[in-house]
Amino acid sequence: MKASSPFVFTTGTIGYPILFVMLIWIVFWAEVRFNVSFNSFGVRPGEIKGLRGILFSPFIHSDIKHLFNNTIPLFVLSLALFYFYRPISWKILIIGLLATGLLTWVIGRPSNHIGASGIIYLLASFLFFKGIFSKFYRLVALSFGVVFLYGGLIWYVAPVDPSISWEGHLSGLITGIVLSLIFRNNIAQPPKYAWQEPDYSEEDDPFMRHFDENGNFIESLPEEEETSETEYHYIYKEKPDKD
The missing domain is CATH 1.20.1540.10 (Rhomboid-like)
Structure with missing residues (x-):
């Protein structure tokens, strides 16, 4: 599309x-x-x-x-x-x-x-x-x-x-x-296709909310969520790279 x-x-x-x-x-x-x-x-x-x-x-x-x-x-x-x-x-x-x-x-x-x-x-x-x-x-x-x-x-x-x-x-x-x-910056952008656009933003991602714009961890895991230490490290300490 x-x-x-x-x-x-x-x-x-x-x-x-x-x-x-x-x-x-x-x-x-x-x-x-x-x-x-x-x-x-x-x-x-x-x-x-x-x-x-x-x-x-x-x-x-x-x-x-x-x-x-x-x-x-x-x-x-x-x-x-x-x-x-x-x-x-x-x-x-x-x-x-x-x-x-x-x-x-x-x-x-x-x-x-x-x-x-x-x-x-x-x-x-x-x-x-x-x-x-x-x-x-x-x-x-x-x-x-x-x-x-x-x-x-x-x-x-x-x-x-x-x-x-x-x-x-x-x-x-x-x-x-x-x-x-x-007017170098006034350039029409190539049309984007639906498959190129993500279905959610970082604000909608519960894991990404715990990082600031510099990639630093800013919030601890909520108490009601039970996560092992290994999972904690994977989810919160290693922010996915963005292209």
């Missing part, structure tokens, strides 16, 4: 990733439909006005190719985040969004940095390192899945193309690693 799984597929698990993808497509549609450009709302390092891009830049894309390249990774990685790490998913997204944007503003070239790539690198980095730290087979498998699907992303944290914001990619990568360390 298996206990409840720590991983639950809810409406939000798939609903939020769909919402994120819809938002970036709606913003792009609005630019095309009304012939406007939101590029000025990107992260502009060194400019106070450029700080607003920390919130707005992930929703802005330069063209349809840029948008399409970010759509599938954003959906897949955010889906994995909400499924495997649902209790801390919003913390990772909100803190990660702010930290990635701020770090880009600090280390970035004096240019206009837009796109959801920084968030994608944040999610890929967090999911990979968090899975490795967990030592739980499902999450480790997720880590290798991320590497298999998006391992090529690592090349774009270096200035290989002047038209790509490698600073935003690097900021997302660093932020994901830091968050995986900060």
Whole structure:
């Protein structure tokens, strides 16, 4: 008989990733439909006005190719985040969004940095390192899945193309690693089975009540219980080892 799984597929698990993808497509549609450009709302390092891009830049894309390249990774990685790490998913997204944007503003070239790539690198980095730290087979498998699907992303944290914001990619990568360390202890535990759980606790065991937490004998045998000296030594002087 298996206990409840720590991983639950809810409406939000798939609903939020769909919402994120819809938002970036709606913003792009609005630019095309009304012939406007939101590029000025990107992260502009060194400019106070450029700080607003920390919130707005992930929703802005330069063209349809840029948008399409970010759509599938954003959906897949955010889906994995909400499924495997649902209790801390919003913390990772909100803190990660702010930290990635701020770090880009600090280390970035004096240019206009837009796109959801920084968030994608944040999610890929967090999911990979968090899975490795967990030592739980499902999450480790997720880590290798991320590497298999998006391992090529690592090349774009270096200035290989002047038209790509490698600073935003690097900021997302660093932020994901830091968050995986900060939330290192927030790991879903493997499901337990009924045969793994004892039917009683130490408090219910009349023999174990006579030992303190350090294993020292603290109570003599009740007078009404008749036990030979040999049995007394076995029961009270030798506390069973616990794994």
